[in-house]
Amino acid sequence: MDNNKKMLGVLLGACLAVLAGCGGKDKPEGGEQASVSADDLAFLNDNQAWRIERHSHLVQPDGWTSLVGLHWLTLKAHYIGSGATSGLRLAVGPEKMGLIRREDGKVWFTPEAGAQLRINDQPVRGRILWHSDQDAEPTVITFDEGKGSISLLQRGSHQALRVRHADASTRQQFAGLDYWPADRRWAVPARFVAHTPARTLQVVDMVGMNNTLANPGRLEFERGGQRYSLEAVGNPDGSLLVIMADRTSGHGSYAAGRYIDVPAPDAQGAVVLDFNRSYNPPCAFTIYATCPLPPAENRLDLRIEAGEKAYAHKPLAQEAGA
Structure with missing residues (x-):
């Protein structure tokens, strides 16, 4: 996991590669170095810091690369564990973890004796109510001396178990991230146009479920003399999320689209949409x-050669404990 050092090492090269995009001057004749303004360097440093933080979050022991299982609950009761006799078999963890029972819209869990499970570093003893990721304080059960965890997802009327492990192949063999060169021309001024009243946005997810998301307004911007707009998903703190696809989707960037986090617009609706x-x-x-x-409204007829490129997977070894 030396990608942070690698990313820092290429910062100087990025500065030179992005001069045109940052408004810098062309390289003078005779091999002299082009000058980089303080604003250009600040932009590149901020962008590089964001990339390093992005990488760090992905490879945390409980980050997205640590996922080893997603199990939908289809019965009223499930025995779970990694053993062959478990009705819902996990890739990691104790052979017999316990019993999940769904009653009146609630999920209860009773641990198996000797399973060595913990919640907030306290042993799990007896029957507990399992709070989902949609609750104020989700229940996360850990095992394998804290390297593994299991949590409950609520997706509409459906529920699933999400399993993580620090030794997941996807984490241990993470290939790192690749980006287009940072370019200030892709930090685009945009205008937030509120929906009055606020709307909801119907978005389908990767498992085919329909999700209803808060849609307070759209972001309008210009590029190459053309006007574009993106419907925004609202967050409780006023910031926005954009779920988009463009002409690079499947042709340089991830085929299923990309996300952009957008700060809360100012009082006049002005905000920067940094691709x-x-x-x-x-x-x-x-x-x-x-x-x-990405919803249909956010599929742009525009090639956005900025931001994160498609991830290059490495061949994966067998998961921990499988």
């Missing part, structure tokens, strides 16, 4: 994620 920080959804790195796909 340099467009990034792949978790599904680009693991088959065990449920990712919203």
Whole structure:
């Protein structure tokens, strides 16, 4: 996991490669170095810091690259564990982990004796109510001395178990991220146009489920003399999420689209839409994620050669404990 050092090492090269995009001057004749303005360097440093943080989050022991399982609950009760006799068999963890029972819209878990499970570093003893990722305080059960974890997802009326492990092949063999050169011309001024009243956006995810997301407005911007707009998903803090596809989708960038986090617009609706920080959804790195796909409104007839490129997978070894 030396990609952070590698990314820092290429920063100087990135500065020179991006001069035209940052508004720098062409390289003078005679081999002299082109000058880089303070604003250009600040932009490149900020962008590189964002990339390093992005990489760090992905490869955390509980990051997206650590996923090893997604198991939908289809019965009223499931015995779970890694053993062959488990009704819902996990790739990792104790052979017999416990019993999940669904009752009146709630999910209960009873651990198997000797399973060595913990919640918030406290042993799990007796029957517990299992809170999902949609609750204020989700329940995360850990095992294998904290290297593994299992949590409950709520997707509409459907529920699933998400399993992580620090020794996942997708984490241990993570190939690193690749980007188009940072370019200030892709940090585009945009205008937020609120929907009055606010709407919802129907978005299908990777597992074919329909999701209803808050849609407070759209972002309008110009590129090459053309006007474009993107419907935005609203976050509780006022910031926005854009789920988009463009002409690079499947042709340089991830085929199922990319995401952009956008800060809350100012009082006049002004905001910067920085395509340099467009990034792949978790599904680009693991088959065990449920990712919203770009709605029809956000499929742009525009080639955005900025941000994160498609992920180059390495051949995966057998998962930990499988």
